[in-house]
Structures are given as C-alpha cells and as structure tokens.
Amino acid sequence: MTEIRQGAKSPELLRDELAIVLGKVGDLKLASRAAKLSCLYLKLKRSPLAVRLKRKASLGLAVLALACALRWARTYYENVRFDRCLLDVPSFARQVFRPAEDCSICQDVQQVEKIARIDAELFEERYAYSGRPVVITDAAADWTAMEQFSFAFLKQLYEGREADCQFFPYETEFRSLRDVFNMSAGRALLRAGTRPWYVGWSNCDETIGAILRQHYRRPYFLPDTAESEKTDWLFMGSPGYGAPMHVDDVEYPSWQAQIRGRKRWILEPPRECHYVCRRLEVTVDPGEILVLDTNKWYHQTTIVSEDISITIGAEYD
16 A cells, blocks of 8 residues: 655646646647748748747747647657656656755754664654665564575576566676676686676566565564565675665665675765765665665665675565
C-alpha cells in the first residue's frame, strides 16, 4: 500500500490534472491558428504591412512551436503513460528540470546516526520519510546472506541467465553482468596485480529473487504500512573502488544492507541546500543497513575493506 503523506497529491490525481490541462491546450487550436498567421505573412511579405506582420508571425511561430511541444507531450502521456521503461528521459534533462528540494531534509543533520533496536513506529516518525539518513547496526547481522553471499554464489545463481534489468558498469570495461561473471578467477579473487572493479545491477528474475530472499528478510524496522519493492539492487566490487558522486532517479527511499566488506559513503546535500546543509560521511560495516533517500542526497561510495564488498537493497514506500 502506497502511503500518501498529508499535503501531497497522489500520482493518479496529478496525471488527471495534466490530462485536463493538455486537453484545454488542444481545444485552443493554437497550432492551426499559428499556421494560418504564418501563411498570411508569406502572402503579404512585400506589402507595407510586412514589418508589423513579421512581428506577429514570429510570435505565431513561437506559439506554433509551443503548441507542437504540448501536443507531443499529450501524445506521450496518452501512449506511454509515464512508463519510464518505454521511453527514458536523458539524465542531463532530468538534472536540468529537477525540482528544488526542501532543505529541511538536511538542515539540522550534523552526522549520520548509527542506532540499534529501533521500533518501527519510532523509525517512521524520525527517519522513514524525513530524508534523514541513518544506519541501523543490528538489522542484518542474523541473515544467512552474511554467510552465503559471495562472488561464487552469485555467479552460480546467474549462470546462463539475463536477469539484470539495469546494469551499471561504473568505471569498468564490463558491458553486462555476464561479462562480470566471466572475469578471470584471479581478478574475482582480488589477487595482486589484477584490475579493480565495481558494478551494480537490479534483478528482475523472479526465480533468482526468491532464492535471494531465502537469505534475507524484510528489515524489521520498516513500518507495517510500508512495502519493500520486489526489485533487488545489488552492488559488488573490489577494495578502493566504488560509485562516483551522483544522485538517483528513483521513486522512493531505500535501504541498503552491507553483506560483505566495508563501504564508506560520502553524502552531499541537494545543490540548492549547500549553504545551509553540510557534507556527511559514514562507513557501513557488515550486518548494518543504511537508509537513504538517494533521490535527494548526492552520494559517492568507496570500498575500504580488504575483502570484496557485496550490498543488497530495495526501495520502500
């Protein structure tokens, strides 16, 4: 069940309002009017009225361009229904048109707290939807994933399958998860002289997902009303490597469990909040879970242990 917080409009309501606006724009017939005005300008181009009509035609062409853009948006809305898997918006465009964040998510945050034995009600009140990052130190310590998950385990699990919906090679030469699991044994075992690596992927294979969930469970601190997304995200790599500074384009906050290795996170507030919020840093150890809204906080990771790092997580609403 999706929780709609007070003062926020539901996605369904926003879609309905957009459809109404686009419908009204279409009813204005701006495109046809602008086209007629342009034709009139061409016919009277040599007349004394040319100068005045030129200005009107220029305005008309601008209106025409706007009308065409809005008509395209309406077509996109009707046909794609905001399904980002069918038509992805370029990352630079998402950054340019990214709405400003409320700096209250970070204004009073001096450090990333590490806590344990927190109940779901208190977690919901303080952290779940506030944007405030936190590490739960006892959240995954008793999962069997702590013993089972390894490079070899995941390689066997994904053998012969194309189950990565999205794959992030970061600063490696890998083009797919298959390339990762086909690396040399020496490189996978982190032997001296081999190239470092770090990758991430989302799992969309139900069979693999069911096996993964045999070794971890829903974090105990999540509110009863929250649903953890079924798509698992996994990140794995060698010491000294990680993800560069970035911000995600996701729907909800996420929890990320550190299964093996230690990972240092550097968090930077939204760009518009740099003068009122501070940069944060925290190291997540095995058995700990970081809760973070990666759609608001810019983040960078580095593996700081000698062992391979394996992280698994998911979004929650």
